[in-house]
Amino acid sequence: MCFNKELPFSRGRSFFVRERKLISKRYVPKEIEDKWYSYWVKNQLFLPRGEGTKFSIAVPPPNVTGILHIGHCLNSSIQDVFIRFKRMDGYNVLWIPGLDHAGISTQQKVLQKLENDGVKDITRDEFLSEAWSWKEKFGDKILSQFRKLGLSLDWSRERFTLDDNYKEAVKEFFRKLYEDNLIYKGEYIVNWSTAYSTALSDDEVDYKDVKRGMWDIAYKVEDTEIIISTTRPETMFGDTAVAVNPEDERYADLIGKHATIPIINRNIPIIADSYVKKDFGTGALKVTPAHDPNDFEIGKRHNLDIINIFDKDFRLNVAYEGLGIEDARKRVLEELKSLGALRGFKEVVSPVGHCSKSGRPIESVVSRQWFVKMKPLAKKALEAVKSGEIEMYPEHWKKIYYHWLENIKDWCISRQLWWGHKIPLEGEEDVLDTWFSSALWPFAILGWPRKTEDLDRYFPTDMVITGGDIIFFWVARMIMSSYYCLDKKPFSKVLFHGIVRDEDGKKMSKSLGNSPDPLDIIEKYGADALRFALIYNNNMGNDLLYSESWVELGRNFCNKLWNTFRFISMNTEEHSYSEPSSNLDMFDKWIIGELNSTISSVRHNIEKGNLDIALKAIFNFFWGEFADWYIEISKLDLKSEKRGVKLDVLVYTLNNCLKLLHPFLPFITEEIYQHLNIEDKESISISAFPSVEIELESYDMNIFKEIVKGIRSVRKDFNIGKDRVTVELKIDIDFREYLEKFTNSQIIVVKNFSESSILKTLENMEIAIVANFDREKEIDRLESELKKETKAFEKVDTKLKDKTFIAKAPDHIVEREQRILEEYSEKIDEITRKLGLLK
């Protein structure tokens, strides 16, 4: 195989000889990240390749409004880890990028811009051309941020929800629903966004508790009156009944009579409906079917008239013509007061629907809108998850999903906007809800409704990864539409991750100004550091409280990686690498053994979706074992005849770590991999993900580590410094020579520790260090240690004296406790003996 490689620097071992001075002591991500991204794209490394099993993901398309935030970074980094892992593991991988036109949000932004530019009276076509240039500008910006993050997306298949192909998909979906009688147009009460002058679906409304006034108003009934309570007095002109509870004795003899609306003096019937609560307000309710969902339902039950009291700009049109809602309310109250009809006032806190986009209160109005009947679509979507055909993690999301689908309501899909898919029927000017098109994303981007190779090969996709906040908007609707259109699931697995919050637990938002710009973070710390931070701290499903200190840890880790590479590269200038196989000593066997278990753990945890655990496993191995112990010990042999083997093991381990880390930290791993140059691959991204290759009997180094730590600890406690010391042991060890060099000590084996030594108890044994020391200090130290050990001894002793424990606990547990007891006992004996000598 021969690649036409065009590497962005001169590559190979000679690099270090000639340019070593250029390798900076600190890792500087800025200098390499863009370079490698261009290299990957230029060499088409993100296109599907090979004959392996397919693995495909459709990226949740970001809105063309705004810019990428930290949450997007988390979402897309998680996906990239899976994608890069599978690509390295031999799968034929496809990851498709794209954007969502985001109807309301985008239209609003564009209108805002036009208003700022002083443009008025624009036609639909003029508006659309303005919106398209907006899309070009901001869409590119978002996608370039994806590149900055290092996402290995197939850019040759970039999609947009308003592409011509996509329009076909939307038309086909609508046509099918229409022909199956699942779409209908009707006069219904809908949520109306006064900010955007369009209908909204129920899901786009957020309820917030609002403090507002509630007034009692008297309506005349023949020679008496009935007093109703309302928070919206100005809607009285749309009243078509007064309702009371049928059980309410106070009003029993009024039912069937007529009440008169004050001011306009129109008569309306008094009806009985069990919806009305006796103990709320006065127990009498004014019924305004045109402007309240519950009243609308009452109206349907009693065949009441519907009187719309607003024009399209929400100015009154029955009385007080032309006044806005607030002004009208004031005037109505004044007039009621002068008529003597105003009987009470109090403040109440009650939930009010707000437009989830603009934050303004929504109005309920009756209008003609298009709806989709959802119950028939929900059935298969429900079954698919219940049967396990589609998996959802964390699993508790299933319950939320079931509950929504089991209580699903019809979906209002028409929007009075310009930016979107026009309803594909003669004469219709409205557009479809954005989610109507998003629902088709996984298959529309693969070519549906046409039969394409991509659709055939890559659908259903393997997973969808998203925040739980769009489970209804998006995930559930994709599942419904996919079964409906193709009779297949859209993906096999749904992974929900948490929301990124700030350090105080507040949701990141522009208005709070607490959301850092990912580009600033990348500029300062590098994309790898940001990816590290997000994945290292993301326990699947829980929210995460973002802190810049995480990114610092990521950067520090990259720096550690970089300096490990520098150290190794300094020593390998003249070295010709071959995979380590023979002449391995105990330390080599130990580190390769540890590497092997890390590899297993990483594979296992990525497959399970526990990316944080996988990353921590590599982090701990690389920093805590390889750098802190193996490299330090290997320095002892870099001048001996073992040098060659040591370098082989160093390079081998580093190279494997790079590959394990590549899905998480794509840039720095590529940079170092290319420098190492020990495999014939044009990129680490298409090299083979590690599997356990060198099987060997691994070596346990715990005793070695414990003794080293014991000596260090004593040196510190007694200010011994770096002087050579004599260390007494009661057993011989097979790494004595290394231990002596590593700790600057002389090891001797003794039967009893000498009087002039400092006793140190380790987990498995005791050692004694011979040095000058403060006698009193040592006595204090030993006494407090004796206390501690005695307490621990007694705890285990009590346990072992418990007959039921001996009888019922498994043998291996009992044996272990006995072993532990012996250890404590030995330690106590030794400390006691030592104390005797000192005193």
Added chain:
RNA sequence: GGGUGUAUAGCUCAGUUGGGAGAGCAUCUGCCUUACAAGCAGGAGGUCCCAGGUUCAAGUCCUGGUGCGCCCACCA
């Protein structure tokens, strides 16, 4: 009101099927030991929310309570 999640070190969080309490940050002490001060070494710091229960054994399982969070519905 219905549903659901969470409570472990000063902070943010890990803790697999029950079996000797962990990481990062912060903090204290000593080191520029030639790969790395973005580093190295050594420490200190915990009533695992509360109360019961199951068990030889509970941070882990069960019941109840409390605090915090989220989702759905909604009162004129």
